[in-house]
Amino acid sequence: MSQTETVKSKLFDTYSELLEKNLLEEMLEVGMPRTIQEGELLIDIGDELTHIPLILDGVVKIIRKDKHGCELSIYYLEPGDTCSISFANCINKKTSIFKGLAETEVHVLAIPVDLIDDWLVKYKSWRHFIIDSYHFRLLEMVETVDSLAFLKMEQRIWKYLTDKVKISNEVDLELTHQQIAEDLNSTRVVITRILKKLHEEEKIYSTRNRVRVLEFFE
DNA sequence: ACATTAAGTGATT
DNA sequence: AATCACTTAATGT
Known part of the structure; x- marks a missing residue:
């Protein structure tokens, strides 16, 4: 040909x-x-x-x-x-x-x-x-x-947290920023910053080793 | 009191 | 969003 x-x-x-x-x-x-x-x-x-x-x-x-x-x-x-x-x-x-x-x-x-x-x-x-x-x-x-986009990780974290709440039937979650980072294939620093933002928006209350989900609707 | 581990921050990529 | 470098705060022994 x-x-x-x-x-x-x-x-x-x-x-x-x-x-x-x-x-x-x-x-x-x-x-x-x-x-x-x-x-x-x-x-x-x-x-x-x-x-x-x-x-x-x-x-x-x-x-x-x-x-x-x-x-x-x-x-x-x-x-x-x-x-x-x-x-x-x-x-x-x-x-x-x-x-x-x-x-x-x-x-x-x-x-x-x-x-x-x-x-x-x-x-x-x-x-x-x-x-x-x-x-x-x-x-x-x-x-x-x-x-x-930045929004994506924030959304992923939010889903991660609310899913955990659903599964454990408990709004107080015992976990570190590091653990979240590992689960979401991210880094601790990134998680820390986003959690801080969510904290300021009063969607969560976070302290050492603990995250409480405040805005949770089924 | 000291070491260890978790979390916060600013700068940089 | 990730990495680095460094600070600050909480905890365990």
Whole structure:
């Protein structure tokens, strides 16, 4: 099978449900097939977006860097995905705010940016595809934010405490901050701070080796 | 009184 | 939220 045949079959395999046939044919004409080796960058922060990669094969890890260079992986892109966040960028001819790293060997079809705009008008399925993937990406990001948010540990502690109250049928719990930390896979200092906050909010009363749950409703 | 362990805090990542 | 470094408070012997 020739290379273009391979690209064609992969493209149709993964996208024919999502995109109309005319669009896929046009993609084949204008797109440039590229292979990215594992560990290589598809795109780095600050790069100019000249093409949109349609992923045919492999996994791409999308990474965001903070000011200090600390990296946080935001989500993964797989076949059938494309980096929808980059659409806003390319329509306004901006540079990338994310880093895309090939987690495995990746095959993409690189679509020139200029066409993205035209296709939005020309193809209904393309519009849906873009909006859908934007939505999906957003949901994914909300999820990662949730798991990082401060609120989460506080909620986990609260659930932990009220569960204990239910089980023991006793609002006075004998436990140390250290024990809670171990159960919740956290650290003592973090627990101490959150318990102090709950104490100040008068949801609990805590002293050494003891936590009393004050606001408990079945 | 002294050692040990639990809890509080500020700064930093 | 986690880690570090250090302080302060409670307890046991």
